[in-house]
Amino acid sequence: MFRETGESIRRNPTLSVASVITAAVSLLIFGLTLIIQHGFDNLLSQWEGGVEMIVYVNSGAGEEQRLVIEDALGQQQGVTIEAWSYCDVACSLADADRLFAGDPVTRAQLTELNIPTQYKVVPLDATQVEILRGLRDRYLELPNVYSVQLAEEQLDLISKLQGFVSTYTTGLWIALMIAASLLIWNTIRTAMFARRREIEVMKLVGATDWFIRLPFMLEGLLQGVAGGAVASVAMWFINGRWTAGVETFPANSGMTALVVVDGYEWRVGLIVVLFGALIGTIGSGTAASKFLDV
Amino acid sequence: MIRLENVTKRYSTDVVALDGVSFDVPKGEFVFLVGPSGSGKSTLLRLINRQERPEEGSVFVAGRDIVDMPSNQIPQLRRNIGNVFQDYKLLLNKTVFENVAFALEVIGKPQHVISQQVPAVIDLVGLSGKEDRFPHQLSGGEQQRVSIARAFVNRPLILVADEPTGNLDPGTGEGIMRLLDRINGTGTTVVMATHDRRIVDAMRRRVVQLDRGVIVRDQERGVYQ
Numbered sequence: 013m014f015r016e017t018g019e020s021i022r023r024n025p026t027l028s029v030a031s032v033i034t035a036a037v038s039l040l041i042f043g044l045t046l047i048i049q050h051g052f053d054n055l056l057s058q059w060e061g062g063v064e065m066i067v068y069v070n071s072g073a074g075e076e077q078r079l080v081i082e083d084a085l086g087q088q089q090g091v092t093i094e095a096w097s098y099c100d101v102a103c104s105l106a107d108a109d110r111l112f113a114g115d116p117v118t119r120a121q122l123t124e125l126n127i128p129t130q131y132k133v134v135p136l137d138a139t140q141v142e143i144l145r146g147l148r149d150r151y152l153e154l155p156n157v158y159s160v161q162l163a164e165e166q167l168d169l170i171s172k173l174q175g176f177v178s179t180y181t182t183g184l185w186i187a188l189m190i191a192a193s194l195l196i197w198n199t200i201r202t203a204m205f206a207r208r209r210e211i212e213v214m215k216l217v218g219a220t221d222w223f224i225r226l227p228f229m230l231e232g233l234l235q236g237v238a239g240g241a242v243a244s245v246a247m248w249f250i251n252g253r254w255t256a257g258v259e260t261f262p263a264n265s266g267m268t269a270l271v272v273v274d275g276y277e278w279r280v281g282l283i284v285v286l287f288g289a290l291i292g293t294i295g296s297g298t299a300a301s302k303f304l305d306v
Numbered sequence: 307m308i309r310l311e312n313v314t315k316r317y318s319t320d321v322v323a324l325d326g327v328s329f330d331v332p333k334g335e336f337v338f339l340v341g342p343s344g345s346g347k348s349t350l351l352r353l354i355n356r357q358e359r360p361e362e363g364s365v366f367v368a369g370r371d372i373v374d375m376p377s378n379q380i381p382q383l384r385r386n387i388g389n390v391f392q393d394y395k396l397l398l399n400k401t402v403f404e405n406v407a408f409a410l411e412v413i414g415k416p417q418h419v420i421s422q423q424v425p426a427v428i429d430l431v432g433l434s435g436k437e438d439r440f441p442h443q444l445s446g447g448e449q450q451r452v453s454i455a456r457a458f459v460n461r462p463l464i465l466v467a468d469e470p471t472g473n474l475d476p477g478t479g480e481g482i483m484r485l486l487d488r489i490n491g492t493g494t495t496v497v498m499a500t501h502d503r504r505i506v507d508a509m510r511r512r513v514v515q516l517d518r519g520v521i522v523r524d525q526e527r528g529v530y531q
Contacts, residue, residue: 019399209395209397210397212395213395213397213408213409213456214408214412215381215384216355216357216384216389216395217384217385217389217408217409217412217413217456217460218381218382218383218384218385218412218413218460219381219412219413220378220381221377221378221381223412223414224412
């Protein structure tokens, strides 16, 4: 079977290369979409779970000092606040890991001793911006409150940007994946046409349809996997260049969280290769079934 | 071994290839199908190996009606039927050995069986020493011998030949017929479509004559006419 597959690829080198390149481009955009989404998730990670307000507490504030803040939050629970939670030093350091992933210098300055801990607040009605602004003003006056940040100030722009990027890149990779799959479909169709004499002989001597199909399906699978591998390498390179570039951005540029350095890029690489295998198999499988009677 | 009952095959409403054809071929028989072009000879052969299905009637091969045979069982049927064609249908990028071995490889025969059976059948068809030649390095008669070797290497119950001597000179054609006769002598049923009067007259075997899709003559030890 492998010999037959190799023979088929050798007969159609230009089409095979075209299929691999198209698959690689579409899978690269697919992979980059996942990476970008993950970068945005990093940027917005502190606002997960409906959090609309974060009360930063001075580093070094003890439990008793925090009780004042918790009393104030407790008074509003069920009135304007649905829930609140305390993000301790370890939790805040983990947030910093994501937020300053692209700015290791700033991140290195944050330690257990100086990082502000956080109260994450989920309001009863997030659309009541005025009420949240009123709460912020009140909490800013509490002792040991370092700052209060509202999601609306940060989220709107990022969410819009995320939505824009996500919509267009998703549309693009879907279109390109279909194109790659169709190109693989056509490559297999051409390969089957080129080998129609062998297929005819195979059928006449009693080869099963699966025996005839499998080398062609394997060819499509290999093209998809090769495209996925090329896309993974390109994605790894682009991600590396982007991360290196972000490190040179100013700390307050807002881009420092928009990098992926937590190993997620390797998982995406694997997903991209698996997706390549999938589109290759779908394209070649449908062609091999449809054009068996050449 | 082969039985057709009231078989009608139409390619369109006004093109009737076979019209209510019935005939029997017992095991081990050698049958010539004769008749003008378009009389239905090739269609009949294609019905036997299920390349075609009739609109009406039944086709029995080795006791089994193959008309409604599920498609996943057709490969098994074809492993019992060897096919020889006028244009040989050899794979040009494969050697003599590889062409013959191909028939065993695609049905999953193990390598040790292939290395045993292929040289034996190449010897049978008289091509020993030419195993490594490609089709373009062989004469027409030799190519047809390779085609016969490929058809016979799996020891099929039936061998169908569609004008196997059509592209060959008379002397070479006679050699091919001697080979097919020898294969028939091993118990393999042979059904052969031909236009070659000399061969039919020389062999004096059963002759079934078709004309416009109808059997007009079925003669034991017949001649071409």
